[in-house]
Amino acid sequence: MLRYIIRRILYMIPTMIGISFLTFMIIQLPPGDFLTTMLAYIADSTQGGITEALEQKMRVQYGLDKPLIVQYWKWISGIVFRGDFGPSFGWGVPVSQLIGDTMGLTLMVSLCSLIFVWGVSLPIGIYSAVNRYSATDHLFTLIGFLGLAIPNFLLALALMVFGYSVLGVRVGGLFSPEFMHVDWSWDKFVDLLGHIWIPVIVIGTSGTAALIRIMRANLADELEKPYVVTARAKGLPEWKILFKYPVRIAMNPFVSTIGWILPSLISGVTITAIVLNLPTSGPILIQALIAQDMYLAGSFIFLLSILTLFGMLISDILLALLDPRIRFN
Amino acid sequence: MSDQQTNPVISIKNLSVDFALRRGPFRAVSDVSFDLYPGKTLCLVGESGSGKTVTGRALMQIISKPGVIVEGSISLVKPDGATVDIAQLDPRGKEIREFRGGDIAMIFQEPMSSMSPVHTIGSQIIEAILQHSKMSKAEARTRTIELLASVDISEPELAIDRYPFEYSGGMLQRAMIAMALSAEPRILIADEPTTALDVTTQAEILDLVKRLQVEHGMAVLLITHDMGIVAEVADEVVVMRHGKIVEHRSVDDMFHDPQHAYTKQLLASTMKLEAGAANAAKAVDDKAKPILSVRNLSKFYGTEKNGVQAVDDVSFDLLPGKTLGIVGESGSGKTTLGRLILRIVEPTTGAVSYRDRDGQDVDVIGLNKKRLRDFHADVRLIFQDPYASLNPRMTVREIIGDPLLVNGRLRGEALKDKVTELLDLVGLEPEVMERYPHAFSGGQRQRIGIARALSLEPRVIIADEATSALDVSIRSQILDLLLDLQKRLNLSFVFISHDISVVRYFCDDVLVMHYGKLVESGTAEQICTDPQQAYTKSLISAVPNPDPRNKRMMHRTRFDVTAN
Numbered sequence: 001m002l003r004y005i006i007r008r009i010l011y012m013i014p015t016m017i018g019i020s021f022l023t024f025m026i027i028q029l030p031p032g033d034f035l036t037t038m039l040a041y042i043a044d045s046t047q048g049g050i051t052e053a054l055e056q057k058m059r060v061q062y063g064l065d066k067p068l069i070v071q072y073w074k075w076i077s078g079i080v081f082r083g084d085f086g087p088s089f090g091w092g093v094p095v096s097q098l099i100g101d102t103m104g105l106t107l108m109v110s111l112c113s114l115i116f117v118w119g120v121s122l123p124i125g126i127y128s129a130v131n132r133y134s135a136t137d138h139l140f141t142l143i144g145f146l147g148l149a150i151p152n153f154l155l156a157l158a159l160m161v162f163g164y165s166v167l168g169v170r171v172g173g174l175f176s177p178e179f180m181h182v183d184w185s186w187d188k189f190v191d192l193l194g195h196i197w198i199p200v201i202v203i204g205t206s207g208t209a210a211l212i213r214i215m216r217a218n219l220a221d222e223l224e225k226p227y228v229v230t231a232r233a234k235g236l237p238e239w240k241i242l243f244k245y246p247v248r249i250a251m252n253p254f255v256s257t258i259g260w261i262l263p264s265l266i267s268g269v270t271i272t273a274i275v276l277n278l279p280t281s282g283p284i285l286i287q288a289l290i291a292q293d294m295y296l297a298g299s300f301i302f303l304l305s306i307l308t309l310f311g312m313l314i315s316d317i318l319l320a321l322l323d324p325r326i327r328f329n
Numbered sequence: 330m331s332d333q334q335t336n337p338v339i340s341i342k343n344l345s346v347d348f349a350l351r352r353g354p355f356r357a358v359s360d361v362s363f364d365l366y367p368g369k370t371l372c373l374v375g376e377s378g379s380g381k382t383v384t385g386r387a388l389m390q391i392i393s394k395p396g397v398i399v400e401g402s403i404s405l406v407k408p409d410g411a412t413v414d415i416a417q418l419d420p421r422g423k424e425i426r427e428f429r430g431g432d433i434a435m436i437f438q439e440p441m442s443s444m445s446p447v448h449t450i451g452s453q454i455i456e457a458i459l460q461h462s463k464m465s466k467a468e469a470r471t472r473t474i475e476l477l478a479s480v481d482i483s484e485p486e487l488a489i490d491r492y493p494f495e496y497s498g499g500m501l502q503r504a505m506i507a508m509a510l511s512a513e514p515r516i517l518i519a520d521e522p523t524t525a526l527d528v529t530t531q532a533e534i535l536d537l538v539k540r541l542q543v544e545h546g547m548a549v550l551l552i553t554h555d556m557g558i559v560a561e562v563a564d565e566v567v568v569m570r571h572g573k574i575v576e577h578r579s580v581d582d583m584f585h586d587p588q589h590a591y592t593k594q595l596l597a598s599t600m601k602l603e604a605g606a607a608n609a610a611k612a613v614d615d616k617a618k619p620i621l622s623v624r625n626l627s628k629f630y631g632t633e634k635n636g637v638q639a640v641d642d643v644s645f646d647l648l649p650g651k652t653l654g655i656v657g658e659s660g661s662g663k664t665t666l667g668r669l670i671l672r673i674v675e676p677t678t679g680a681v682s683y684r685d686r687d688g689q690d691v692d693v694i695g696l697n698k699k700r701l702r703d704f705h706a707d708v709r710l711i712f713q714d715p716y717a718s719l720n721p722r723m724t725v726r727e728i729i730g731d732p733l734l735v736n737g738r739l740r741g742e743a744l745k746d747k748v749t750e751l752l753d754l755v756g757l758e759p760e761v762m763e764r765y766p767h768a769f770s771g772g773q774r775q776r777i778g779i780a781r782a783l784s785l786e787p788r789v790i791i792a793d794e795a796t797s798a799l800d801v802s803i804r805s806q807i808l809d810l811l812l813d814l815q816k817r818l819n820l821s822f823v824f825i826s827h828d829i830s831v832v833r834y835f836c837d838d839v840l841v842m843h844y845g846k847l848v849e850s851g852t853a854e855q856i857c858t859d860p861q862q863a864y865t866k867s868l869i870s871a872v873p874n875p876d877p878r879n880k881r882m883m884h885r886t887r888f889d890v891t892a893n
Contacts (some may be wrong), residue, residue: 235457324447
């Protein structure tokens, strides 16, 4: 088992190198660079614009005159050896400082959503599979499809209106104004809990609906398997048969969903974050991409990809724990 | 019926089971009555769909949804003499669970899928023990090791912590039996317990069940479709058809004085295969040059350190118009051999030579892609599973016409006429052309598969276990169809099978394979009646003999791999 985990972690290294290179390529893909965007902005605000010589000087100053591979090496070596993600051209501060807070909050919202998704879809999925075509199953199916069909931002708007007009709470953001810029404390944490449920529901709903369907279909398949009959023939009580055998095996695809649900949660966060005005990474990433603030955008994409990789790793380890057939191969 | 001094342990009276379908209730079991006696074996015989499995499961009320017992009683006699009607108990209640796995235990057909793949053997047996006794976990573990040892599993201390996929089919069925015996049941229901196993393994498992039955005085209800097994182990026989009992006799009466027409038919199709006279009249020119010639064919899988010699230096000739049988147990390399000939799997070394229509010898191994396609038109394959080998989304017409269409030989009206002709050839009405495979029974599907194989007018057909998935009466029909086609179309067959009686009935010559090697070859009659090699002897003698007065299997020759 330990060997399996070590091997999986070793496999991640070439993947990470590939990802870092790809992200750097991707942020270079649009024509022009940060300077072009900035110059266009300056040209708009001052009528004359700036001279060719000045532009060249700035280009050297930002290091944008060097070949791509040199720029890449400067960026990645800084990350690996010094934990330095480079400067944000747009904000004029180191990227790591910008990322620190928002990345943590993004992760927090995503993890809460994942727990919400699992916590809701697992029991409902099991119930629906066991009581297929019952009235309750049909009800859950209906809710599930609604959850799949409603776009996140719409749900966010609806919940905001509901929260404001019915519950009378101020929604949007993750903190009340008085906690916005103070250090972490117990009160701030409680305040966070009061706010976080709206984005968690908004982000988690479609994932929940999808996982309910997956769990229901998987378990329905497993319920008919011969080993279930064997377990019944042993005289086990129905609940024990259900949880020890088919549910355990139907969990397999469920667990492997962490791999893909993590990135989809994070991208879901972006849209929702804009609507709900959350201080997470999504809105900053969008701005950085628009402005071609390459170190900032690159670092964001890189870190999100790494997170996805770790999501995959966790799901693989869980799978190996659940299923000896994977462990032994 | 046979004389019974003892009282039955369980009496089934007028049992009926309905399945609630959309069209209304379907009666799967209708008015079935029989008794089971301690130490005696009752065989429940019938073809697929006869309701024998449902009857067996009804005894423990574990019929799958939407089946329900609608009538009748199942009176279980407790050791203290009191009786309980299992049919009246709540199938989800606490009371019935005491009997399931307690007084009545069950083993199933497919040991691989009847055990959970993600739990160890030990965990699944210990659980059964704890359910029916007040042992501690440690005691249950000790007991499990004893049980595994009692069913002849070697190194039970290690085996207990293994997973099902680390076991062979036979080992797993032993573990299943150990599990069933954990609470010392008085009734054992065995539902086709050896159908998925090789013939020698089958003989060992049946031996084991018999031994344990004698030791514990259990009543055994053995559900099977194999009349040979019935003759070997049964005391009484119940024949079922369409959910009803058609005949209930002692085993000797059943075989030597069958009353009902259906029983007679069932026995006749079994005996016909035993006779093996189908090929006697076939006159083949022995001087003819072989149509297919295989020399030193080998296939090695894996790396040098950790590999398998799947096929090891096999050579044979197939003469035109003849049928060559390849027999062997699972893992013997017989299926791989068939695929090597067609180059579906590339051989490691060796040569395959095919004599084409013009009398030219073709080196099959050296063929390029396009020429290989021509070779595949002349040498066709029939598959084992008639359910999986037909695309459910294509009509029969599309399925049969597909090879012709793909090869660009026929289209439109001409194709339709050809399909009609082919359907007629395999004994199906042309009207079935527009229907989908799900509308057909297993035997009819296999006919469709044969029609498809014949569409390109092949000269050689490789049939890989082509009749294994079929009921015995259907099996002999399909074999007769193949024999008839052979005569009419001058076909040559390579017939791969684990079923000795089918090979004996159908083949002229037989190759016996074991661990990839050719063990023995000869005429079918000689291999079946006078085998020379120790392995062949053990194989032949393990085949159940459908005559209760001459139980072959119980006196079989045992073959020890290590001694060879």
